[in-house]
Amino acid sequence: MxxxxxxxxxxxxxxxxxxxxxxxxxxxxxxxxxxxxxxxxxxxxxxxxxxxxxxxxxxxxxxxxxxxxxxxxxxxxxxxxxxEDLSGNRKIAISVTPSFASKWLVPRISDFTAKHPDISVQVDARERIADFQSDGIDIAVRQSRAPFAADLEATPLFTSAFVVVCNPELAQSVSQPSELMDHLLLSDSHGLWPLFLERAGVVGRPRMMSFSQTSLAIDAAISGQGFALANEPLVASELASGDLVQPLPEVLLEDLEFFVVNPKKPRQPELVRLMREWLVSQA
Missing domain, CATH: 1.10.10.10 (Winged helix-like DNA-binding domain superfamily/Winged helix DNA-binding domain)
Structure with missing residues (x-):
């Protein structure tokens, strides 16, 4: 040996x-x-x-x-x-992106822990896609296009509707998409502004500022630096509070949907089921 x-x-x-x-x-x-x-x-x-x-x-x-x-x-x-089995502790690890964590999951996760006080939640928030096996992840939220690997179960969470958002003061300066060309456009890693402008019939080269994470573009919009194109569910709380407004009715619909993803044979089937059902209930 x-x-x-x-x-x-x-x-x-x-x-x-x-x-x-x-x-x-x-x-x-x-x-x-x-x-x-x-x-x-x-x-x-x-x-x-x-x-x-x-x-x-x-x-x-x-x-x-x-x-x-x-x-x-x-x-x-x-x-x-x-x-964990011997100690009686129950813990579930969920993988999400930093933007999804800060703008959607973290404001809501206390509801899950209140309903299931015996379950500890580990949020793994990073841009790199975590591995269910080597990283010890039980369940994940992925923004992707179907289909997924054959050994994974994917449950739709919500579709990707991208809306233009800005702070209330800046909203008064635009009433149609072409007027966005007079302002700074805040882009994230999705880089969907050119597609939005094309579908809106806007020609020309806009001024852009790019961020590696969606949450940074959203925060920049809140501070009045420009207009962001964001997933509607990720800015729902900011729109409700009035920190952001949607100055234009145009919506960019993409096939980049959000899915709850887990192995078809999870290590902790009951915990995965509870988390999956809770995530879908919050959408």
Whole structure:
């Protein structure tokens, strides 16, 4: 039987592989960054393989590192599940984008926890699509086009209706789409302004400011920097409060729908069912 590397070294590598950053891994493990880096170097020496490419900002897994991390993550997840099972704790992990988390999920999630106080919720909010197996995710909300992989179950949450929004003061300056050309248009990673303008019959090249996340474009619109083209459900609360208004009636309908996605054979079927039903009830 092959002698296993020290558990601390394996934990240091696994955390570093998830965060792709020694500092963040050290914060999670409660040790110094230097200790994590040393543990990983020792593990690489023992395995005779380089597991990371060291970059100026962060880390990148090598091919050997990717092969090593995937089964390790599953193994740690099994240990976590065993501990949770014995302790009686019930926890569900949901993966969403940062914009969906801040603009839709977080304002509503207290309703779920109030209805199910015995269930802990872990919100994994990042742009990268989380993996149901290696990242320990139970359920996710994805903005995508159908169909999904055969081993996934996808439940429609809401369609993608994009509306023009701005703060109330700026709204007085436009009454038709062509007048948007006199203002700064706030774009996100979807980059749908050109399509909206084309369908509205507007010609010309607008002034644009681009953001990597939808929530940033929405916040910029609230502060009066320009006009944003946003998913209607993501700005519903801002429209209701009056922080944003919809100055034009035109709506851009796209086939980029929001879906609740989970494996057809989830690890925690009952918790997944409860979360899926709650998400749909909030739409």
């Amino acid at each position: 092959t002698a296993l590397p020290p558990l601390n070294a394996i934990r240091a590598f696994e955390a570093s592989a998830r965060h792709l950053n020694f500092r963040l891994a050290a914060e999670e493990l409660g040790v110094t960054q230097g200790a994590v880096a040393q543990q990983v170097r020792g593990l690489e020496a023992r395995l005779g393989q380089q597991l990371f490419d060291r970059l100026p900002r962060g880390l990148r897994l090598t091919e050997a590192g990717r092969r090593f991390h995937s089964p390790l993550r599953r193994a740690f997840r099994l240990i976590e599940e065993a501990v």
